[in-house]
Amino acid sequence: MQIILYYDDVTLTTSGATRVKLGMFYFTLGNFDATFRSRVDTISLLAIAHYEDIRKYGIDRVLTPLLEELAQLANPAGVIFNLREFYLPVRGAVVAVAADTPASNYFSGFKEGVGGALRKCRHCNTDYETMQNHFDEEDFLPRTLQQHLLQCQVMEKSETLRDHHSTNYGITRRSALCDFPFFNVTQQMPQDIMHILCLCNPVVLSVVDFSRRLLRLLHIFKEIFIKRFTIRR
Ligand SMILES: [Zn+2]
Numbered sequence: 001m002q003i004i005l006y007y008d009d010v011t012l013t014t015s016g017a018t019r020v021k022l023g024m025f026y027f028t029l030g031n032f033d034a035t036f037r038s039r040v041d042t043i044s045l046l047a048i049a050h051y052e053d054i055r056k057y058g059i060d061r062v063l064t065p066l067l068e069e070l071a072q073l074a075n076p077a078g079v080i081f082n083l084r085e086f087y088l089p090v091r092g093a094v095v096a097v098a099a100d101t102p103a104s105n106y107f108s109g110f111k112e113g114v115g116g117a118l119r120k121c122r123h124c125n126t127d128y129e130t131m132q133n134h135f136d137e138e139d140f141l142p143r144t145l146q147q148h149l150l151q152c153q154v155m156e157k158s159e160t161l162r163d164h165h166s167t168n169y170g171i172t173r174r175s176a177l178c179d180f181p182f183f184n185v186t187q188q189m190p191q192d193i194m195h196i197l198c199l200c201n202p203v204v205l206s207v208v209d210f211s212r213r214l215l216r217l218l219h220i221f222k223e224i225f226i227k228r229f230t231i232r233r
Pocket of ligand 1: 121122123124125126140
């Protein structure tokens with residue numbers, strides 16, 4: 001089973017006008033064809049937690065029960081499902097964790113606001129200058145899990161180096177994701193394309209705006225066509 005996790009915050013307003021902020025965790029399976037993965041009936045709710053609790057006790061605490069179940073799924077014997085006729089052993093792991101940029105960074109132990117960090121990317125060791133002047137993957141030195149774990153270890157052990165490592169590598173802690181079986185926190189947290197490209201780049205913004213207008217126009221044409229076709233028939 002290829003598990004794809006998703007996390008985001010929502011704010012609900014109750015009938016008494018009280019606002020409640022919640023952290024929502026969902027998952028879908030990479031085994032489904034990509035066409036079906038965004039359908040509501042293939043997405044399952046994993047957990048809901050009060051945002052204040054997540055911030056107070058840490059997101060890693062919310063993930064503890066999941067971590068225990070993932071350990072069972074990663075076991076060579078897997079988890080045995082009884083399907084009446086036969087027993088089906090199932091093995092699985094989290095293959096990706098999706099969230100917007102601040103949530104992904106918080107989730108994975110990177111700085112949420114990367115403005116003050118020398119290295120701003122979860123995937124590579126780029127600094128601001130390189131990021132602005134290079135656009136090919138080969139021009140960037142990827143982060144590795146081994147390096148990341150070592151940096152986290154140094155941060156945990158040395159109070160003196162904590163701030164230095166945090167600023168230098170843009171990290172805050174060793175996330176619980178590092179304990180997910182087969183999970184590489186430097187590779188399996190996809191970038192949030194909509195926020196990074198669309199909300200920051202004026203060229204992409206205008207393309208998106210043009211596409212929206214075009215889609216609206218096509219929708220109007222479709223409505224007109226359907227009406228004419230229905231009347232003639
Ligand atoms: Zn990068």
